[in-house]
Amino acid sequence: MNLTVPPCASLPAPEFGQSSDGLTVARLGDAAFAMIPKRHGGFFLGSGWRLSKPLADWTRSDFYGHGGDVADETAFRALVQEQAEQQAEVATLARRETRSSASTPWGPSQGATHYGEGVVFHTTSGHVGFHLSPERNAKVHLHSCSLAGFYEEDAAWAAVATAWPEIFTTLERKQAEKTLRHSRPDAWEAIHGRALLPGESRTRDAECFAQDHAKDWVVISAIYSDPHPGFTEVVATLGGQCDPSAQERRFLVPSKEYKVGPFGFVIDESRHAAYDGPSSFIGWRDRG
Structure with a gap:
């Protein structure tokens, strides 16, 4: 069943429904939106344009845009409503x-x-x-x-x-x-007129990470280890530099522990063993 949200003042009214393949979708004027499942869980906001057929006939292939992650249907509806408010405001401006x-x-x-x-x-x-x-x-x-x-x-x-x-x-x-x-x-x-706090800016957080770990070994490449099942073989450089001239070292990290953060994985030399044995990296197999 398709539901129409009651319009507020001059807001365009979004129309919500289900596509033929079970997606939660919405139409707002010429714009079309869908809550599309991601491969490893969660959803993202898909977008399309001028889909004249009924919502029930829409399919995943009608949507080509990617508008970022969507937590659930409540968040999806809020995003569509936000777009409705955007359209209403644009109509009041002298563009x-x-x-x-x-x-x-x-x-x-x-x-x-x-x-x-x-x-x-x-x-x-x-x-x-x-x-x-x-x-x-x-x-x-x-x-x-x-x-x-x-x-x-x-x-x-x-x-x-x-x-x-x-x-x-x-x-x-x-x-x-x-x-x-x-x-x-x-x-x-x-x-x-104020400094940004940790977590408020990706760029500022990245700068702080680089400063804090300039002398630490930060992973730049990783692969599951064939010679050592259960471990991930990693290549790391100081500060995570990707400069070809940067010194590289290999380490073995338990695969269950290897989870990359937003700016990289920092080697703990007291726990992660330096490694110079047979490599699963093709480029390292011929190195001395």
Whole structure:
């Protein structure tokens, strides 16, 4: 059975249901979403576009986008509702689309969306991003300012939304804050006037890990050991350097213990035995 969520004010109403192969799905205007199981458990948010057939006829093959992990159906519905609020907010903003052939760092523009005076979002064949007029660009924080006024979509765009929040939606501002915090922690700290705490920024946490373990052996490659069942043979370098000139050492780690964290596995030399015997790594078999 398909259920329609009652609209709030001018919010577009999402339609929820089940696909023909049992996926929890939703339609929101031209956008389609699905809660797709991952191979090793959990779900991710799949997306599609302009699926005109009934929800009950949708299948996994209709979805090609990957919108990140989804914990459960409650979280899925919340994400779809968030997209509904996003669409409603966009409708209240004075954005307009035009044709464009402007030159950008990513190639000739194939179309432009004007977010406001001096704030233009360009689409090209290979990339997208914002271009700011000199007047607008002068207001971007020094730590994240581009002298040319171009800001690509992956991370740099967050500087634009941070400088001019009134022309962005609630969701876009939330995404910009998260992007800036994780990718450019120095800029985030300068803007917010405080240091980030452990766990608040992937980049800052990675920097701390590298500093804390600069003199430790950190695994850069691993393989199950054929000569030593139950163990994983690993190659490690100091600080986890991947430089070809870095000194490498091999260790044997119990396979049950070998679980890689977000920034690598640190060798405990008091427990993990250095190893120079027969290797399961093809590249090490001919080494002396």
